Amino acid sequence: MSTNKVKRKAHLVNGVNGANGHAAPKKRQKTADPSPSPDSTLSTDPLRVPHPFYKDSEEHGIVLRKYYPHEMSNDRARAYNADELPRPIELLNSAFADTLQQRKRVKVRDAVVHWFKWDLRIHDNRALSEASEMAQKAGVPLIGLYIVSPQDFEAHLTAPIRIDFMLRSLQVLKEDLAKLDIPLWVETVEKRRDVPGRIIELMEEWRASHLFANLEYEVDELRREAKLARMFAERGLALQVAHDTCVVPPGPLRSGTGRPYAVYSPWFRSWIRHIQENLELLELSEPPKQNPPTARKTYGKLFDCAIPPAPESKRLSDEEKKRLQPLWPAGEQEAMKRLDKFCEENIGQYAKNRNIPSTAGTSNLSVHFACGTLSARTAVRTARDRNNTKRLDGGNEGIQTWISEVAWRDFYKHVLVHWPYVCMNKPFKPEYSNIEWSYNQENFTAWTSGRTGFPIVDAAMRQLSGMGWMHNRCRMIVASFLAKDLLLDWRMGERFFMEHLIDGDFASNNGGWGFAASVGVDPQPYFRIFNPLLQSEKFDPDGEYIRKWVPELRNVKGKAIHDPYGRGAEVLAKKGGYPRQIVEHKGARERALAAYKRGIESGL
Numbered sequence: 279m280s281t282n283k284v285k286r287k288a289h290l291v292n293g294v295n296g297a298n299g300h301a302a303p304k305k306r307q308k309t310a311d312p313s314p315s316p317d318s319t320l321s322t323d324p325l326r327v328p329h330p331f332y333k334d335s336e337e338h339g340i341v342l343r344k345y346y347p348h349e350m351s352n353d354r355a356r357a358y359n360a361d362e363l364p365r366p367i368e369l370l371n372s373a374f375a376d377t378l379q380q381r382k383r384v385k386v387r388d389a390v391v392h393w394f395k396w397d398l399r400i401h402d403n404r405a406l407s408e409a410s411e412m413a414q415k416a417g418v419p420l421i422g423l424y425i426v427s428p429q430d431f432e433a434h435l436t437a438p439i440r441i442d443f444m445l446r447s448l449q450v451l452k453e454d455l456a457k458l459d460i461p462l463w464v465e466t467v468e469k470r471r472d473v474p475g476r477i478i479e480l481m482e483e484w485r486a487s488h489l490f491a492n493l494e495y496e497v498d499e500l501r502r503e504a505k506l507a508r509m510f511a512e513r514g515l516a517l518q519v520a521h522d523t524c525v526v527p528p529g530p531l532r533s534g535t536g537r538p539y540a541v542y543s544p545w546f547r548s549w550i551r552h553i554q555e556n557l558e559l560l561e562l563s564e565p566p567k568q569n570p571p572t573a574r575k576t577y578g579k580l581f582d583c584a585i586p587p588a589p590e591s592k593r594l595s596d597e598e599k600k601r602l603q604p605l606w607p608a609g610e611q612e613a614m615k616r617l618d619k620f621c622e623e624n625i626g627q628y629a630k631n632r633n634i635p636s637t638a639g640t641s642n643l644s645v646h647f648a649c650g651t652l653s654a655r656t657a658v659r660t661a662r663d664r665n666n667t668k669r670l671d672g673g674n675e676g677i678q679t680w681i682s683e684v685a686w687r688d689f690y691k692h693v694l695v696h697w698p699y700v701c702m703n704k705p706f707k708p709e710y711s712n713i714e715w716s717y718n719q720e721n722f723t724a725w726t727s728g729r730t731g732f733p734i735v736d737a738a739m740r741q742l743s744g745m746g747w748m749h750n751r752c753r754m755i756v757a758s759f760l761a762k763d764l765l766l767d768w769r770m771g772e773r774f775f776m777e778h779l780i781d782g783d784f785a786s787n788n789g790g791w792g793f794a795a796s797v798g799v800d801p802q803p804y805f806r807i808f809n810p811l812l813q814s815e816k817f818d819p820d821g822e823y824i825r826k827w828v829p830e831l832r833n834v835k836g837k838a839i840h841d842p843y844g845r846g847a848e849v850l851a852k853k854g855g856y857p858r859q860i861v862e863h864k865g866a867r868e869r870a871l872a873a874y875k876r877g878i879e880s881g882l
């Protein structure tokens with residue numbers, strides 16, 4: 279991997295308010311604390327009154343009351359849109375602006391610390407590189423820190439398979455860092471509210487002055503880092519955060535009217551333009567340098583720390599480990615191997631093959647992006663360099679298309695930052711909260727267990743349980759099926775995906791569900807309803823994918839594979855124990871159209 283030195287600190291959050299393109303909110307109508315306490319009783323404050331259907335979302339495990347307030351009203355979501363409530367990114371920017379002078383005064387003490395989160399790599403890691411540079415300049419050791427937070431896993435519905443992959447990647451990282459005499463201290467903090475305090479204790483114990491971290495854009499994390507910046511400043515410590523996970527950090531891309539983009543295509547054109555005008559965005563950060571020899575003497579104990587097992591409620595069984603771990607080799611070297619192989623063998627055909635789930639047409643790199651074992655910059659840059667035009671657009675169609683898919687990941691993080699209520703169980707368009715969803719458990723169980731009687735849907739759901747991953751085309755098909763054919767609350771599906779995907783990423787998952795259920799940013803219009811049979815015939819024409827994942831139908835011949843009971847394969851399907859369709863698509867379609875229309879027009 280080649281590394282060019284990145285323009286110094288171009289990506290560091292400098293604490294200037296509005297650095298992310300957000301000025302301070304126009305009119306702050308309400309109190310300084312924008313988030314109702316999880317324990318508050320129902321309020322009469324118009325912006326704190328919950329949505330009329332809030333009980334549904336609580337009873338069906340969508341809003342976790344242990345951690346979060348009631349589902350907010352549509353007016354509260356609109357208040358974010360009208361800049362009347364501060365977005366979490368603005369709280370963070372204010373915290374950094376307010377503490378800028380104090381942070382500047384902090385002198386390097388005995389060590390500098392990098393706090394790893396979902397950025398488990400040495401190469402091209404913005405904040406890690408900055409941390410190493412500061413430590414080298416001061417001639418002090420760099421220490422790596424990772425906090426295991428079981429409550430964060432619970433609140434964020436992190437899948438056991440994702441945690442397993444993360445812990446295995448952590449082991450690789452620890453070994454790589456040790457070769458540079460950099461210790462990685464891993465510690466479990468049971469209660470997530472104790473995380474900031476514990477980090478401060480460790481900083482003091484190690485006599486460290488500066489903590490570096492890459493930003494995560496989810497609401498809890500932005501609020502936590504804003505709080506941490508202030509706590510640090512009060513104690514004479516400095517928190518330095520960097521934009522790392524996106525190629526273009528959320529913020530600078532705006533439409534002609536100055537508003538953030540809510541449609542992908544113009545956003546993508548602007549993304550390309552912005553990178554071409556700011557080529558340092560694709561420059562890779564230097565890996566950390568060797569620690570001074572004193573590191574092993576002074577911090578010897580830290581090198582002995584073992585990677586803990588997953589929290590009990592999030593642990594894979596031995597059978598699952600045996601089956602799943604070989605599918606997903608962990609760590610950044612594996613990510614690079616996979617990227618190189620994909621670019622060598624498949625990227626050229628990506629535009630043609632990416633929608634066919636029976637082929638290895640896609641990169642399978644989402645797990646590495648989600649864990650941070652691969653940076654999006656490295657991926658985009660590697661792909662671009664393979665293009666004969668050496669550009670992001672133009673040239674090889676497969677390469678262009680793949681880069682535009684990686685850009686979707688950036689896009690959904692941009693959406694999350696500008697419309698933070700999507701991270702609080704609200705749809706992007708608040709009025710879509712008013713649809714009266716079904717909560718039929720029998721239908722939901724049929725969907726989760728791959729027994730809906732629609733072979734393409736069932737194959738996809740079984741791929742998810744079989745390998746912790748699902749092909750993108752199939753994610754769209756099953757999501758549309760849940761929200762439209764079954765009229766189930768799309769957030770139940772969103773949750774189920776997070777709880778089972780190895781690549782679970784809040785922004786991309788929420789964006790994908792928003793698109794498929796027509797409730798999100800740049801969605802397909804609600805009246806465009808996928809016909810699962812047509813999708814099956816188009817994208818799995820020979821039924822190869824279905825036969826792989828639905829063994830009961832393996833012997834069904836020809837087109838009957840898409841609808842065995844409707845196309846003369848009833849005897850075989852029955853014999854194999856394959857279920858009949860749980861809904862009739864045409865009728866379900868009419869029901870969905872009526873429910874969407876009623877909800878949107880209800881005027882709540």
Ligand SMILES: Cc1cc2nc3c(=O)[nH]c(=O)nc-3n(C[C@H](O)[C@H](O)[C@H](O)COP(=O)(O)OP(=O)(O)OC[C@H]3O[C@@H](n4cnc5c(N)ncnc54)[C@H](O)[C@@H]3O)c2cc1C
Pocket residue numbers: 632640641642643644645647648680683684685686687690748749750751753754757775779781782783784786787788789790791794
């Ligand atoms: C309902 C639904 C839920 C989804 N949930 C997630 C999720 O939790 N995590 C996740 O990473 N992706 C999610 N996606 C997006 C997409 O399905 C996966 O990123 C993709 O299938 C991963 O496979 P790959 O690495 O082989 O992708 P490739 O086709 O090789 O694409 C390369 C990379 O581009 C990004 N990408 C591609 N398509 C999308 C997209 N539609 N949205 C955002 N990023 C994209 C991913 O990082 C991916 O690894 C979801 C899509 C839908 C429709």
